[in-house]
Amino acid sequence: MIEARDVVKSFTVRGRAGGRRRARTTLRAVDGVSFTVGRGEFVGYLGPNGAGKSTTIKMLTGILTATSGGLRVCGLDPSRRRTALARRIGVVFGQRTTLWWDLPLRDSLTLVRRLYRVDAAAHRARLAELTALLELEPFLHTPVRQLSLGQRMRGDLAAALLHDPELLVLDEPTIGLDVVSKTTVRDFLERINRERGTTILLTTHDLGDIERLCRRVMIIDRGRLAYDGGLDELRRTVDADRTLVVELAAPAPPIALGEITAERVEGARQWLRIPREENAAALVAALAERHEIRDIALREAGIEEVLAGLYRGDHAYWCSGRPVAP
Numbered sequence: 001m002i003e004a005r006d007v008v009k010s011f012t013v014r015g016r017a018g019g020r021r022r023a024r025t026t027l028r029a030v031d032g033v034s035f036t037v038g039r040g041e042f043v044g045y046l047g048p049n050g051a052g053k054s055t056t057i058k059m060l061t062g063i064l065t066a067t068s069g070g071l072r073v074c075g076l077d078p079s080r081r082r083t084a085l086a087r088r089i090g091v092v093f094g095q096r097t098t099l100w101w102d103l104p105l106r107d108s109l110t111l112v113r114r115l116y117r118v119d120a121a122a123h124r125a126r127l128a129e130l131t132a133l134l135e136l137e138p139f140l141h142t143p144v145r146q147l148s149l150g151q152r153m154r155g156d157l158a159a160a161l162l163h164d165p166e167l168l169v170l171d172e173p174t175i176g177l178d179v180v181s182k183t184t185v186r187d188f189l190e191r192i193n194r195e196r197g198t199t200i201l202l203t204t205h206d207l208g209d210i211e212r213l214c215r216r217v218m219i220i221d222r223g224r225l226a227y228d229g230g231l232d233e234l235r236r237t238v239d240a241d242r243t244l245v246v247e248l249a250a251p252a253p254p255i256a257l258g259e260i261t262a263e264r265v266e267g268a269r270q271w272l273r274i275p276r277e278e279n280a281a282a283l284v285a286a287l288a289e290r291h292e293i294r295d296i297a298l299r300e301a302g303i304e305e306v307l308a309g310l311y312r313g314d315h316a317y318w319c320s321g322r323p324v325a326p
């Protein structure tokens, strides 16, 4: 569905140099990215702010033209075949709507049908299906400007899927949504991927989206792909520390065991960060010899901690992961 080979996108920006005329410099927002996405995959595209995610998505959808490299989406060159591609993909930008502000949602969706020249009977069937799945019925006749953010997002998803695209590209689709709306959107995406085989590329800062939906993640950092592989594999590959939470029989000064010291103390409870190479069982045994322990729990780093470490650059060109080299 997507084939990117050494894709580069440069922007010319005015530098901050002194003098009357500020010097022009070239910024490589996407700096030689290569990957493929197969039919039916659900892939998360992650990275810190300014990493190059939106620029990649704009190239994939034909909004921007790559400076160099090869790009094929559904077998088409996106910048040259933008109209043909639009019939085969759906795009949702969480921060923007493609719906007509002053029209009731239903009329907006009818206009989308005309734009994509969807046959009337197919449209009726598809609209009925999407209305049920996204629970649109209560606000189908409400002008878009009066919809809540969660309702509008569901409307935008329907608009992006009315022409039954093979590929759905989502840029932060759950941004600003409450827990219930997020769940509705996630359940829906999971379902169309599983049942219809729609390929989905999802950009998000919401790690709940990733944990719930993506089997594979690609991480971009400063324009370069730094990881491409499974989520569990990412947790394992990154040398993430673990935390031992110890509940003592009574409050005590911070525990110190060689290099390992408690980094948080609350009453009788203490938190110890354990480096990956440390043997946790031996540590627990040593602790039990010196302290009266009431309870103990070993906590693996969550995906949030793993990514925070990566984004901070704690793991210089991080994972040996999959085929991603600096």
Ligand SMILES: Nc1ncnc2c1ncn2[C@@H]1O[C@H](COP(=O)(O)OP(=O)(O)OP(=O)(O)O)[C@@H](O)[C@H]1O
Residues within 6 Å of the ligand: 011, 012, 013, 027, 028, 029, 047, 048, 049, 050, 051, 052, 053, 054, 055, 056
């Ligand atoms: N039209 C443009 N002109 C100049 N620079 C741009 C342009 N669009 C993006 N950039 C720069 O390219 C880099 C990548 O931006 P991009 O929007 O792709 O990042 P992102 O990963 O989507 O970030 P965020 O998570 O904040 O949305 C940034 O340094 C940004 O300032």
